[in-house]
Amino acid sequence: MPVIAALLAGALLATLGLQLLLTLAFAVVVRRRLRRLPGLAQPAPAAEVVLCLRGADPSLADALMALAGQTYPGPWRLLVVVDSRQDPAWPMAQQTIARLEAAGQAGWQAARLTPLAARPAQGSLKSASLRQAFGELDAATELVALVDADAVVAPGWLAALAAGCGPDGVGAVSGNRWYAPEQGSGPGLVRAIWNGGALVLMTLLGIPWGGSLAVRRQLIEPSGWRELLATSLCEDTALSAPLARCGWRYQFRPELIALDRDDGIALRPLRRWISRQLLTARLHHSAWPLVALHGLGSALLVLVALLSLLAALLVGRLAEAGLLLAALIGYELGCVALLLLIEAVAARALQPLGGRLPPPNLAHAWRLLRWLPLTQWVYGLATLRAALARRVEWRGVHYRVRGRGVEWLEG
Template identity: 30%
Template sequence: MLVYFGVMYLHWGKGCIRLYQEQGSQPERHDYQPRAVVLLSLRGHDPFLVNCLEGLLNQEYPEYAVKIIVDHVDDPAFPFVNQYLETHRHPHCQVSVLESRSVNCGLKNQSLLQGLSEVSEDVDVVAWLDADVVPHRTWLRDLVQPLQDESVGVASGIRWYAPREANVGTLVRYIWNSAAVIQMLAMDIVWGGSIAVSSRIFRNPRLAESWSKMMWEDTCLNSLATQLDQKVVFVPAVTMVNEESTSLKSCFQFMTRQLMNVRFYHSRWLFICGLGLLSAVAEMILIAELGLFLNQGNLLWLGIILSVVAFASGSVGYVVYRLDCQIRALLAQRGVNVERLPLSTVLVLIPTLLVYCAALLAARRTNHIHWRGVIYHATAPFEIQIVHYEPYQIAAKSIEQTGQSHSSII
C-alpha cells in the first residue's frame, strides 16, 4: 500500500512541478482583461484584512469593481472597512451588509449570491477571494488569463502556507497542506480563496441553485463545470501565501472542515479518504514493526520495512521539496522572500500523520460545524441548516464553549 502511495505521489508531483515550470518558461501574458467584479465576503476582522484591502484596491487592471459584503451591521469588519475606504478611496468599490439571511446554506454562499445578484450584464468575469489572502498587483490579471479560452470556465489559485512561527500546529498545517495541494491539483479540487469564473458559469442558474443549498462554494465548481462542458484550470501565478500561525487544535478543526468539504462535494472522496487512511495506518503499523524487528535483531525484515517507509515518506518529501522550490522562485519574482522552515520540521511528520487520520475520521462522522459564532447542522451535501447565529464578536467565546460534542467541529 505504501509503495502504491509513493508511486502515486511521484506521478501527481511530476504534473504539479511541470505546471510551475511551464509557468516560469512562458512569457507573461496579460492581454486578456475583461470587465470584472471581485467579491469579498467578510465575517470578523481577519489579521491580514488591511493587507487584503490594500492589494485588492490597487490592482493593475483597467476595468474592475469591488463588492464587499459584510455579514452584519454590527460586525467589527464593517466600520473598519468604511474607515479604510475614507482614506483609500476606490472609484468602483461598494460596501454592503448581507440583506436577506437564509438558514439553508453557508454564510459565505449567501454573501456571494447577494454579490452575484448585483452584477451588471456587461461583466464577463466574477472573482472572489478570502480575507486572509493578500493579492499582489497583478493578482486579477493573472487569475483571469485562462478564461479567454472558451472551454475554461473556472480559474483557481493555489493556497500555500509559509509560516513565520514554527509551533506544532503551524508545522502540521504546513506539511498537510503541502501534500494536499498535490492532490488538489491532480484531482481538480479548486480553492475558493482566490478564484475566477466566466459568465458561462456565474450566469448559469445551476450555480445559484446549488449555492443556496450548500455549505461551501468552491469544491462543487468542478462538477458544475463538467456538467456545462467547461474546464477547471489552476493558475500557478496565483499561488497565494498565508503566513498566519495556528494552534494544533485550530489546525485539526481546519483540516476537518476541508475534508468535510471534499466529502460532501467531490466525486473522489472515497478514494481520497481510503488512500489517506490506509496509507497512514500502514505506515504506523510498519513503524511499530520496525521497533519490534530492531529489538529482535531481524536485520532482513528491518531492512525491508525501512526501505518501504523510506520510499513512501521520501516520495512525498521529494515532491513537496521540489514544489516548495518552484513556489519560492515564483514568490521571489514578486519580491517576496520566504524563510525556509528548520530541518526539525521533519520531526512533525508522524504527528501530522496522526492528526490527518483523526481529521479524516472526524470528517466522516461530523454533522455539526462551529465557525465564528455560527453553528451549522450538516447531515448531507444539500441538507444544511444554521441552528445558531449571532453577529461576530471579537471576544465572544460563549458559543464555542457550548454545544460541543463528539460530532462537532468548531
C-alpha cells in the same frame, strides 16, 4: 511475521512511489502552464471583486490595501458583503475603504459595502453572501473575482485572474495557497506540510480554491452554480462540475499561488480546520473517495508498520524489526524529499507575481522531518472525522450535514 514485515515494507515503498508519480505529474502541470502564461485581452474585461466578511480578520486592512493597489488596466469594482452592520468587520472595512479613497489610493471605480440580507436556513453564510452578491453585480461586470479576507494579494493579481479566464473554453480559474510560517512553529509547519500535499491533489483532481478565484459572469446562472450555493458549505469545491455540464472548464493557474506567512494557529483549531477542508471535498466533489483513501490509507499504513515494528521488537524478531525500521525511515525521508520538490515547484510559481521563498537548507529539511509524523497522524484523524461528520462549525456558526449540503443549526 517475516511475510507481514516484507508486505508492509513493500507497501510503504509502493505508496512512496505512487506519491512520487503524483508529485512529478504536479510539477509537469505547473511547468507547462508557467511556460504558457496567457495574455490579458484588450480591452480588459470589466471586473468585480467580491469579498465576504464575518469577523474582523487581523489582515483585513492589509487585504483591502492590497486590493486598492491593483494594477488592473480595465474598469473594476469592489463589492464587500458583511455578515451584519453589527459585525466588527463592518466599521473596519468602512473606515479602511473611506481612507483609501480619500487618499486617492483606491484603484477601483467604486466600492460598495452591503450587509447580508437574511441568514439562510440551508447552506453556509459564505454561500449565502455570494448568492446575494451575484444578484447585486454591476450591469457592466463581465468577470467576477472572489478573494478571502486573509489574502494579501499582489498588485498584478486581478490582471492574472482575468488573463487566466481569457483562453477559449476556460470558464473559471483559481490559484491556491502556500504556507511558509514566519516563525516555523510546530502547528504552522503541520499546516504547511499538509497543505503541500493538498496542493498536489487539488491540482491533479481539479479542485478549485475560492481564496483567489475568477469566473466569467455569463456562466454563474446558466451553469447552476448560484443555485448550488443555496445548500453548499463552501463556494469553490463544487464549481468544476456545473461548469463542465455547460461545456466550460476550470483551470488551476500556478502563478496565482498565494504566499501565506501566518504562524498564529494552535494544533486543536488546526485539526478542525483540516477536517473542514476535507469535508468540503466529501460534500461537493466526485474525487472524495480518492482524497479519503490518500488520507486514511497513508496514515493507517504508517501506524500498522510502526505497531508491527514494536511487536517484532517485543518478541525478539530483530531481522523483521530492522526491515520495518529501514522501510519507515526510508518512507519518511522520501516524503521530506517530495515536500522539498513541491516547495521548489511552488517557489517557481510564486515568481511571476513577485513572491519569494527562502532557499531550502538542512535545517529546514530537519524541521519538516520532525513534524511530518504528527502531520500524517493529524491528516488521518481529520480525514476520518470528515468522513463521519454530521455537524460542522465555521466561524462560530454550527451547521448540520444533510446529504450533499448543510443546514443552519446555531450561531
